[in-house]
Amino acid sequence: MSHNEHGKEIIISLKNVGKSFEGRRIINDVSLDVYCGETFVIMGCSGSGKSTLLRLMNGIIKPDKGVVSIKGKDITRLSVEGLDEVRKSFGMLFQYSALLDSLRVEENVSLPLKEHTKLDENIIRIIVKMKLSLVGMRGFEEYYPAQISGGMRKRVGLARAIALDPDIVFYDEPTSGLDPVVGGVTDKLIRDLSTKLLITSVVVTHNMQSVFKIADRIAMIHKGEVIEVGTSDQIRNSQNPYIQQFIHGSPAGPIDFFTEDAGVTEGLGL
Amino acid sequence: MVTFIGRIIIGTVREVINICSLLFDVLYWIFVAPFKRKVCRRESIFHQMIFIGLRSVFIVFFVSLFTGVVLAMQTAYQLEKMGAVLYVASLVAISLCRELSPVFTALVVAGRAGSAIAAELGTMKVSEQIEALETMAINPIRFLAVPRFIALFFMLPCLTVLGNFSGILGGFIVGTSSLHINSDLYMQTTFKYLELKDIYTGLTKSFVFAIIIALIGCYEGLNTRGGAEGVGRATTRSVVISFILIILADCVLTAIFYFSKM
Numbered sequence: 147m148s149h150n151e152h153g154k155e156i157i158i159s160l161k162n163v164g165k166s167f168e169g170r171r172i173i174n175d176v177s178l179d180v181y182c183g184e185t186f187v188i189m190g191c192s193g194s195g196k197s198t199l200l201r202l203m204n205g206i207i208k209p210d211k212g213v214v215s216i217k218g219k220d221i222t223r224l225s226v227e228g229l230d231e232v233r234k235s236f237g238m239l240f241q242y243s244a245l246l247d248s249l250r251v252e253e254n255v256s257l258p259l260k261e262h263t264k265l266d267e268n269i270i271r272i273i274v275k276m277k278l279s280l281v282g283m284r285g286f287e288e289y290y291p292a293q294i295s296g297g298m299r300k301r302v303g304l305a306r307a308i309a310l311d312p313d314i315v316f317y318d319e320p321t322s323g324l325d326p327v328v329g330g331v332t333d334k335l336i337r338d339l340s341t342k343l344l345i346t347s348v349v350v351t352h353n354m355q356s357v358f359k360i361a362d363r364i365a366m367i368h369k370g371e372v373i374e375v376g377t378s379d380q381i382r383n384s385q386n387p388y389i390q391q392f393i394h395g396s397p398a399g400p401i402d403f404f405t406e407d408a409g410v411t412e413g414l415g416l
Numbered sequence: 417m418v419t420f421i422g423r424i425i426i427g428t429v430r431e432v433i434n435i436c437s438l439l440f441d442v443l444y445w446i447f448v449a450p451f452k453r454k455v456c457r458r459e460s461i462f463h464q465m466i467f468i469g470l471r472s473v474f475i476v477f478f479v480s481l482f483t484g485v486v487l488a489m490q491t492a493y494q495l496e497k498m499g500a501v502l503y504v505a506s507l508v509a510i511s512l513c514r515e516l517s518p519v520f521t522a523l524v525v526a527g528r529a530g531s532a533i534a535a536e537l538g539t540m541k542v543s544e545q546i547e548a549l550e551t552m553a554i555n556p557i558r559f560l561a562v563p564r565f566i567a568l569f570f571m572l573p574c575l576t577v578l579g580n581f582s583g584i585l586g587g588f589i590v591g592t593s594s595l596h597i598n599s600d601l602y603m604q605t606t607f608k609y610l611e612l613k614d615i616y617t618g619l620t621k622s623f624v625f626a627i628i629i630a631l632i633g634c635y636e637g638l639n640t641r642g643g644a645e646g647v648g649r650a651t652t653r654s655v656v657i658s659f660i661l662i663i664l665a666d667c668v669l670t671a672i673f674y675f676s677k678m
Contacts, residue, residue, distance in 0.1 A: 204551055230553035237551075244548035246540070258552045306552075316551075 155182035157314060157346050158203055163212030165198060172198045173209070174370040185340045185347040185360050189392065190367035191401060196350045197241075197318055199367065203348060204238055204316050205229050216314070234262055236314040237307030241322060243299040245291040251278070251302050252287035258309045277305040281335060297328035304335060308343070315339065317349040321356050333359045354393055358382065366392065368401065435635050438557070442565050442631075445558045454555075460563040468529040468564070469571030473578060475528065476521050480579035483516055484508055484586020492595055501595055505602045506609035508587030509580075513610065514673075517579035518618045519666050522625035525572055526658040530633040533564050534654035537637025538647040546638065561634040565627075572626035573619050580618070617673045624669060625662050632658045 158180035165173040172195045180186045180203075190196045201207045202214055205221045214221050216232055224232065237258075245254045255274045259265060265273070278284050281301040291299055300320065307315050320336060321329035333356045339345050340360075351357060357364060357378075364381045366373045366389050373388050374381065381389060391399030445456065491507045537560060540546050546556045584606060591597045636654040640646045672678075 206547055206550060233551060233553040238548070240544045240548055242543060244544040246545055246548075247543075248536075257554070261552070261554050 156180070157182045157217060158348065159213075159215045160199075160203065161213045161215075163202055163209045163214060165195075165202060165207065165209050172370050173202065175212075176367075176370070176372050177212075178365060178372060178375065180346060180348055181363075183340070183344050183346055184362040185336065185349065187349045187351060187357050187361040187364045188367055189350075189352055189354075189357055189364060191352060191392070194367050195370040196352075196367050198370075200316055200318055200348065200350045204236060205233065234258075234310060235312055236316065237310065237312040238316040239300065239303050239307045239318065239320055241319040243291070243296075243303035245299055245303055245306070247291055249290075250287065251283070251289050251291070251294070254291070254302060255305045255309055258306065262310060273309070274305075277309055278302070280308070280339075281305045282331075297324050297332070300324065300332060301335070304332075304339075308339065308345070311343075312345065314346045314348065317347060317351075319351055319353075320349060321351065321353045326355075329353070329356060330359075332356075336360050354395070434639070435631060438561070438635050438638075439627075439631055441557045442561055442634075445555070445562045446566065449558065454558065456558055456562045456566070460559075461566050464563045464567035465571055467532075468525065468567050469574060472525055472528055472571075472575055475524055476575045476579050477582045479520055479524050480512070480517055480582040481586040483520055484512060484583035484588075485590050486586075487511065487516070487583070488587040488590035488595070492590070502597060502601065502605055504591055504595060505587065505597070505605035508591075509584050509606045509610045510614050512583035512587075513580050513614045513618045515618070515666075515670070517583050518576050518621040518625065519662065521576045521579045522572065522622060522629065522662045523659060525568070525575065526625075526629045526633075526662060527655055529568065530629040530658045531651045531655050533630070533633030534636040534640075535647055535651045537561075537634060538640035538650040541638060541640045542643055542646060556638065557634075561630075561638070564634060565630040568626040568630040569623065572629070573622045576619060576622040580615070613678055617669075617678055621666060621669050624665050628661045628665060629658050632661065 156179045158178075160176055160178045163173055163176045164171070176199065188196045188199055198207070202209050203216075205214070205216075205224075208222055212222075217235070219228075219232060221229055221232055245251075246257070249257065252271075252274055255277055256270050259270045259273060263270075274287070275284060278287065281304050283298060283301050283305060286294060286298065286302070291302070294302070304315075304320075317336060320332050324332060336347055336349065337360050340347050347360075349356075349360060361378050363375065363377055365375045366381065366386075368388055374384055374386055376384065382393065384390070387400050391401050445454070449455070487508050488504050492501055492504050495501050495503055495507075537546075540560070546560075549556045549559055588599070588602055588606075591602045592599045633654045636650040636657070640650040642649075
């Protein structure tokens, strides 16, 4: 693994990465480094390309140009088998959990273990119980995903993501659609996993409440480009008007949603 | 207009290539991958066999039974004029085994299981479950398509045999009750003219139909885009395309069997 100028180990590295969909540029020449053991938050408005960036990092989509390296391996050039090997070292929590509907909670969490290890059934059952206790979901083993709430599904999704003891966990909007309390619990879980299990976390979110609670470093992304990368304090005190508008959620500023001539109020004749 | 036709042709060719590549992928996971110790989960195959096979028994039985009944009545209407009502038995049996039972069973299963496969995989696709499998380094084709493929490949011929029996039973009911044919004589006439090749040509067809249903259902499901509407579209397309391909394949296979005197 390579190191940066401060001697920190770089676990994920993006260099000049670009991606277009149907002629539309989503990611434009992004270069980023994620350090080993940190919680790295990618924040930005809806449609800014942050989820695409996450999918580029974990190899679900391939970039049109640039290099994505995980632990020093360029995943854009890996074969399917090679990519699968890298994938075993990371987990992902999806926005809507993406638990398999046809499997019970226990089966969902044990799936990566059954597929990639030769562990005995009983040991797998013990590991599943441990992972479920870690996210506070013991006792729900026999339930189907449709029988539990959204917050619970997220926690089970997290248990599944950490089933193989990964080095990296990717989180796609971990707190969206959750009430503030459950959101807070999820934030604490992310933080705990990071500090207790020394997992590197990459979190995509636009929830400002959680960003400063969990982040070691933050990257602000707008229209497919990284505007600024820095520690929580650096971002909070940044003079960049985009960042200030985003943090305070103010409608006026350089991030435009409605142009004057196509505004909502005008459309209503107000 | 030319552009429009060109676009349709290119689109169709692209889809055919994609479907063929899915078929090769599935064949790879069935025949090659097990040697690399990447086997498909057995319980998942049995689960699909129960859903596709066992749960279709009822509907296949009744569809074939009534087909047999209708076929017996319609042929009796013609044969009565020639005084050859007895031949209803062999006619029903042969046309069912060679043609009607494989096709009707395939259509019923395409409507029931093919659509369910497309809808289930489509929902999994739009709710990121397929993506989740990929990030867990689990190949969705091995995990989802292969069990459905194997289950259909073995269960559809079984259902077709069931269809053969229940169709013959339907004909038997009409023949012995309203046509007043002696039951022993009916069964004798049925098996006198029914040859083994009538059965296996029918079963060969059902193997091909099974591949079509599984392939189209999985392809449409795995390529679903755009939320609930996309799932609906994939389900409809899977049924429509399967129906057309089943009839088309039936036509081609019948021609091959006919010209090769099978």
